Amino acid sequence: MLDFNAAAKTIADNLRSNPPASLPPIPMMQTIGSNDAQHFIDNMAFYTGDIIRFCQVPLEGNVLDIGSGCGRLALGFERYLAPAAEYAGFDVWEDGVSWCRNTITARRPNFHFQTIAAQDNYYFEDARNTAKNNFDLNFLPDARFDAAFALSVFTHLTRSDARQYLHMLARVLKPGGFAYLTFFVIDEAFHRFVKASGQHRAVTEEEPGVWHAYARQHFFAGFSSERVQEIVSEANLEIVHSEPGSWAHKPNARIYQDLFLVQKPVSAA
Incomplete structure (x- = not known):
């Protein structure tokens, strides 16, 4: 059986010492929060390894990237996944999806990227409008993916949009599959941080x-931990591990x- 801890360390070290030759242009990196190539590479290496370790991603596994951006994690998983694996990414950002298709899919046909339409694309528009998003995610097959992740996605989603993504995860994950999700949790540590800073x-x-x-962008x-638990449970998923983040100087x-x-129960049909 694959030692996921060792595999995660190996791929992270490899990405740091020998980064991909083809990286998106700096303005694209900046759109997703990396001001320079080194930050982009450091995040790629760290989170690719962390996801492999926590989600126990097999070499021939199927992986779903929610908010695939300009390929920061896809470039990392390109170094890890076998040709028989499948990598599916989607985003509301058409330019990012096009870069991934032209650069990554062109050499790895098992890596697929899709633009999804947003009726209220508040991530790229100055203000939210009155239209409620109804994302068409039917292109993703049921019970297909061993692992999924959304990095810095739920931190930019309304509750309605977050619920849609979680219900989609419950549908497309294989029973026992994991999803690695990041949030901004509003708690006492956050309020202390605001007061102090x-x-x-x-x-x-x-x-x-x-x-x-x-x-x-x-x-x-932000969500309370109780609200996160609620919307995850509504989707019939389970939180199996959680950690605080350093963004609000949490200890x-x-x-x-x-x-x-988050895990889809093994017993789920």
């Missing part, structure tokens, strides 16, 4: 357990955003 004073509670602020969506943090490892 003066940052994020614009964050306001839009509805019980849901906080918003800012606009476009800076749109902030004992290992990663930047708050992590939830």
Whole structure:
């Protein structure tokens, strides 16, 4: 059986010492929060390894990338996954999807990327509109994926959109499959951080357990841990592990955003 801890370390070390030759242009990196190539590579290496370890991704596994952006994780998994594996990514950002198709799919046909339409694309528009998103995710087959992940996606989603993605995960994950999801959890540590630093004073509670602020790529969506548990349970998924993130100077943090490892029950049909 594959030693996932060892495999994760090997791939992360390899990506740091020998980064992919083809990287997206700096403006694309900046759109997803990496100001330079080194930050992009460091995040690629760390999270590719972390996902492999936590989600126990087999070499020939099927992987779903929610919010695939300009391929930061796809480039990492390209180094790891076997030709028989499948990598599916989707995003509302058409330019990012096009870059991934032209660069990654061109050499790895088992890597697929799809643009999805958003009726309210508040990530790229100055203000939210009144249309409610109804994402068409039917192109993703039922019970197909061994692992899925969404990095810095739920941190930019309204509760309605977050619920759609979680219900989709419950449908497309194989029984026993894992999803590695990051959130901004609003808790006492966050409130202490705001008071001490003066940052994020614009964050306001839009509805019980849901906080918003800012606009476009800076749109902030925070959830109470109880609200996260609620929307995960609504989708018939289970939280099997969670960790605090360092973003609000939370103690004992290992990663930047708050992590939830979610599993589809093995008994799920």
